Every structure is written in C-alpha cells, then in structure tokens.
Amino acid sequence: MIQTFQRRDKIKQLLYILLPILVTQLGMFSMNFFDTTMSGQFSPIDLAGVAIGSSLWVPIFTGLSGILLAITPIIAQLVGGKKENEVSYNVVQGTYLSLIMAILIVIIGGLFLNPVLNGMQLEEDVQRIAHDYLVALSLGIIPLFVYNVLRSFIDALGKTRVSMFITLTALPINVLFNYLLIFGKFGFPKLGGVGAGYASATTYWLICGISVYIVMKHLPFSNFKIYRVLFPVSIKKWKEILLIGVPIGLAIFFETSIFAAVTLLMSNFDTATIASHQAALNFASFLYMIPLSISMALTIVVGFEVGAKRYKDAKEYSWIGVTMAVFLAFACGVILLFFRKEIAGIYTTDQQVLELTAHFLLYALFFQLSDAIAAPIQGALRGYKDVNATFIMSLVSYWVIGLPLGYYLANFTEWGAFGYWIGLISGLAAGAICLSGRLIYIQKKKYRFTGENESF
Incomplete structure (x- = not known):
C-alpha cells in the first residue's frame, strides 16, 4: 500500500484492495452456497439437514475466526508505522492461538453436539444428516483456522489478490468433491448432504x-520470514490479540448467531419452511459478501493510515467505503x-419450497441497506482498533431488539415464520444507526486533526 493524496487515488487504492477480497469472500461463501444448493438438489431433507448443521457451525466459526481478524489491524498498523521486524512474531503467535482454538472446538463439539441436536425435536433423518455433516466438516477445522491467520497477514499487506488466487484455485476442487460425494459419482459413495461436509474439509486442507x-x-511475504523461527508461546502477545480479537469475534457472533437462532427456532415449522427459509437466507448472505468485503478492505486501509498517524485520510477512506456499499445495496435490491x-x-425444484423461498426473498431486500451501512463501519472501527463498543451494540441490536421482536411476531401474530x-430487519437497522454514531x-x-498536522 502507498500513501494517497487525492480522493480519486483513495478510491482507486480501495478498489484495488477490495475487488480481490470480494472475489475471495464470494469464493469462500460459494463453498457453503454449493453445499446448500447441491444438497437441495439431492433432496429437501438433505437441504434441511445441511441447513441445521450450518446454522450451528457458522456462528461458532465466524465468531471464533473473528478473534483471529485482530491480526489484520495489528499487522496493518505495524506496516504503516514501519515496524516490519515485528510482523513475523505476531503471525506465529496468532497461529499458535488458532491451533488451540481449533482443538477446543473439536473437543467441545464432541461433547455437546448430540445433546444440542436431541433438544431440537427434528425429524430423525434431518437430525442424522445435520450430525454427520458437522462431524465430516470438523476434519477441516484446524487448517481452516490456520488459514484465517495467514489470510489476515496477506491481506494486511494489501496483497489481497493472493488470497483471491488461493480461493479460486480451491473452489473447483470443492465443487468437484461435492459432486462426487453428494451424488455418488464415479464409484464414490452416495452420501447426500453429508458428502458436502467431507468436500469442505478437504478444501480447507488445500x-x-x-x-x-x-x-x-514468495515475495514480498518471504521477506518477513514467517515460520522461519518458531518463537516461544507468549501469553502476553495472546492477550494483546485477544483484547482486540474477542470483541470483534463477539460482535460477529452476535450478528451471525441471531440468524442461526432463528433457523433453530423455526425447527418447529415443517421441513419445507425450514428449507425455504435457509435457501433465502443463504442468498441474502451471498449478497452480504459485498458490504463484508468493503468492511475488510476498510480495516486494512484505515489501519494503515492510523498506523502512519494520517487520521484525516483514515476518515476519508471510511466514508468512501460506506457510500460505495450503499450504492451497491440499491443495485442488489433491484435484483432481489x-x-x-x-x-x-437455483435452490430447489420443489414447488412449495420454491414459492416460500421467493416470498422470504422479499424480506431479504430490506437487509441490504442496513448491512451496507453497518458492515463497512465495523471494518473502519477495527482499523482504528476500536472494537469494544461494537460488540455491545451488536448484542443490544440483535438480541435485545431483533430476536425478541421476531419471536413475538412469529408466535403471537399472523406473520408466522x-x-x-x-x-431481523429491525435489529439490523438498529445496529446500523448505533454504529454510525460510534x-x-x-x-x-478521539482523532482530531488540524490542517496537515494530525494528532489525537
């Protein structure tokens, strides 16, 4: 990354970093997208099973991997502040932390997965598929968490095209193994939705x-000598990463888990409703990759500018990103x-599921504007390393406002599912307003500036 002086140059640099991130995020999301759609083509029961499994896994993964996102602003500020000699140490400590987190998730999952599924009162076949899908997916948790650390390091240097290349290389492999293992082609076992879990785990190792x-x-990454020295474990450095990462992870967890909670609460509805809800939510999440990618790009550029103490430039980047996201949200709304x-x-050939999914997608339209404001602002705040207020706002917006209101409307009015x-729409809107104020x-x-001389 380089210092920019004109707004046009800032837009150009932001787009240079953003577009590969968007392709990468769409590629990573496409793994879950293809898991869902290809399972749905196998049967509605497999679609429902994978939906339940994903609803349990996604908030856990995104929340914990959100902790590792702390590496991005840490590295970006080090590079912006010309402290490249400290980068390798931070990446190695982040890797150690990711391994511990991954192992803990596998252990906890082994202890609590069956009790959680048993308490959901699912149809027997749906529960079996959800269980086996998650077990298969767990085989790839360790490499997935390590990859998140390395990707944060790569992206923090502004080399987001490299992450894009890695994802685009892996995506066809994921689709191929989905095809082989879900449908049992070329002598492979026909596993249905469970095969999608094994396909994703294989891709994570790759x-x-x-x-x-x-x-x-490869340069410029090899200049930092990552993993050339395996530094001793530093609890002090872990604490620094966690102080930034835990609020990030909690904010992401509160946001993603509310969607998972709704899916789980909807287990009281029939299989067609569960399947259609998940299909519509899956596509809405697909569109969410746009503001999320802008968010990640803003963390990098804002962190770089803050590290160099150019606070006016950091502010300008922030609002360029928000404006860009809002414009794209309107375009996505027209598509919906x-x-x-x-x-x-795309998701189903079952007529009942198709009609319900189309109805749910009308509501997804209103997600777009709130996400277009909230997500980029979260990314900008992470660039400032301001993370504590964000997770509190997420908790209040989604769990104090969104979920209770949704539960009331679903169970005590004619709105139903x-x-x-x-x-959810109400919670997202509240979150967008609060984050804007922050x-x-x-x-x-906190970041006052006067003319060319900027200071705290």
Missing part, C-alpha cells in the same frame, strides 16, 4: 497448504425485487 507455501516461498423467483429456482425476518464519535472526539 487452501491452508497453499497459503503456508506462499508466505514462506425482480428476479426472486428465478433465484429461488415471516415474523422472524421482520425482527464512528462519528471516534472521528470527531
């Missing part, structure tokens, strides 16, 4: 291996409005 090779052998039936047809979506506060009160 992207981790490629990432390790690149950071050790006019092509929702065609989109529903659609009531949960109205609650960013304005940080920029006005």
Whole structure:
C-alpha cells in the first residue's frame, strides 16, 4: 500500500484492495452456497439437514475466526508505522492461538453436539444428516483456522489478490468433491448432504497448504520470514490479540448467531419452511459478501493510515467505503425485487419450497441497506482498533431488539415464520444507526486533526 493524496487515488487504492477480497469472500461463501444448493438438489431433507448443521457451525466459526481478524489491524498498523521486524512474531503467535482454538472446538463439539441436536425435536433423518455433516466438516477445522491467520497477514499487506488466487484455485476442487460425494459419482459413495461436509474439509486442507507455501516461498511475504523461527508461546502477545480479537469475534457472533437462532427456532415449522427459509437466507448472505468485503478492505486501509498517524485520510477512506456499499445495496435490491423467483429456482425444484423461498426473498431486500451501512463501519472501527463498543451494540441490536421482536411476531401474530425476518430487519437497522454514531464519535472526539498536522 502507498500513501494517497487525492480522493480519486483513495478510491482507486480501495478498489484495488477490495475487488480481490470480494472475489475471495464470494469464493469462500460459494463453498457453503454449493453445499446448500447441491444438497437441495439431492433432496429437501438433505437441504434441511445441511441447513441445521450450518446454522450451528457458522456462528461458532465466524465468531471464533473473528478473534483471529485482530491480526489484520495489528499487522496493518505495524506496516504503516514501519515496524516490519515485528510482523513475523505476531503471525506465529496468532497461529499458535488458532491451533488451540481449533482443538477446543473439536473437543467441545464432541461433547455437546448430540445433546444440542436431541433438544431440537427434528425429524430423525434431518437430525442424522445435520450430525454427520458437522462431524465430516470438523476434519477441516484446524487448517481452516490456520488459514484465517495467514489470510489476515496477506491481506494486511494489501496483497489481497493472493488470497483471491488461493480461493479460486480451491473452489473447483470443492465443487468437484461435492459432486462426487453428494451424488455418488464415479464409484464414490452416495452420501447426500453429508458428502458436502467431507468436500469442505478437504478444501480447507488445500487452501491452508497453499497459503503456508506462499508466505514462506514468495515475495514480498518471504521477506518477513514467517515460520522461519518458531518463537516461544507468549501469553502476553495472546492477550494483546485477544483484547482486540474477542470483541470483534463477539460482535460477529452476535450478528451471525441471531440468524442461526432463528433457523433453530423455526425447527418447529415443517421441513419445507425450514428449507425455504435457509435457501433465502443463504442468498441474502451471498449478497452480504459485498458490504463484508468493503468492511475488510476498510480495516486494512484505515489501519494503515492510523498506523502512519494520517487520521484525516483514515476518515476519508471510511466514508468512501460506506457510500460505495450503499450504492451497491440499491443495485442488489433491484435484483432481489425482480428476479426472486428465478433465484429461488437455483435452490430447489420443489414447488412449495420454491414459492416460500421467493416470498422470504422479499424480506431479504430490506437487509441490504442496513448491512451496507453497518458492515463497512465495523471494518473502519477495527482499523482504528476500536472494537469494544461494537460488540455491545451488536448484542443490544440483535438480541435485545431483533430476536425478541421476531419471536413475538412469529408466535403471537399472523406473520408466522415471516415474523422472524421482520425482527431481523429491525435489529439490523438498529445496529446500523448505533454504529454510525460510534464512528462519528471516534472521528470527531478521539482523532482530531488540524490542517496537515494530525494528532489525537
């Protein structure tokens, strides 16, 4: 990354970092997307089973991997502050932490997965598929967490095209193994939705291996000598990473877990409703990759500018990102409005599920604007290393406002399952408003600047 002076140059640099991140995020999400859609083509029961499994796994993974996102602003600020000699130490400590987290998840999953599924009152076949899908997926948890550390390091240097290359290399492998293991082609066992779990685990090992090779052998990453020295474990450094990462992880967990909670609460509805809800939510999440990618790009550029103490530039980047996200949200809203039936047809050929999915997608339209504001602002705040207020706002917005309202509307009004979506929309809107206020506060009160000389 380089210092920029004109707004046009900032937009150009942001897009240079953003576009590969977007492709990478769409690629990573496509693994879950293909898990869902290809399982749905196998049978509605497999779609429901994978949906339940994903609803349990996604908030746990995103929350814990969110902790590792602390590596991005840490490295970005070190590079911006010309402290490159400290980068390798931070990446190695982040890797140690990721291994501990991954192992703990496997152990905890082994202890609590069956009791959680047993308490959900699912159809027997749906529960079996959800269980076996998660067991298969668990085989790839360790490499997935290590990859998240390495990707944070790569992206923090502004080399987001490398992450894009890794993902685009791995995605066809994931689709191929989905095809072989879900449908039992070319002599492979026909595993249905469970096969999607094994396919994803295989892919996670692949992207981790490629990432390790690149950071050790290719410039400019090899200049940092990552893993050339395996430093002793530093609890002090872990504490620093956790102080930044835990609030990030909690904020992400509160946001993603509310969607998972709604899916689990909807287990009281029939299989068609569960399947259609998950299909619509899956596509809404697919569109969410746009503001999420802008968020990740803002963390990098804002962190770089803050590390160099150029607070005026950091502020300008922040609002360029938000404006860009809002514009794209309107474009996505038009797509949802006019092509929702065609989109529903991607997920299923079952007529009942198709009609319900198209109906749910109408509500997904309203997600777009709130996400377009909230996600980029979260990314900008992470660049400032301001993370504590974000997770508190997420807790209040989603769990104090969104979920209780959705539960009431779904169970005590005629809205039924659609009531949960109205609650989610309300929570997202509240979160967007609160986060906007926080960013304005940080920029006005904590990062004052005067002319060319900027100071706290």
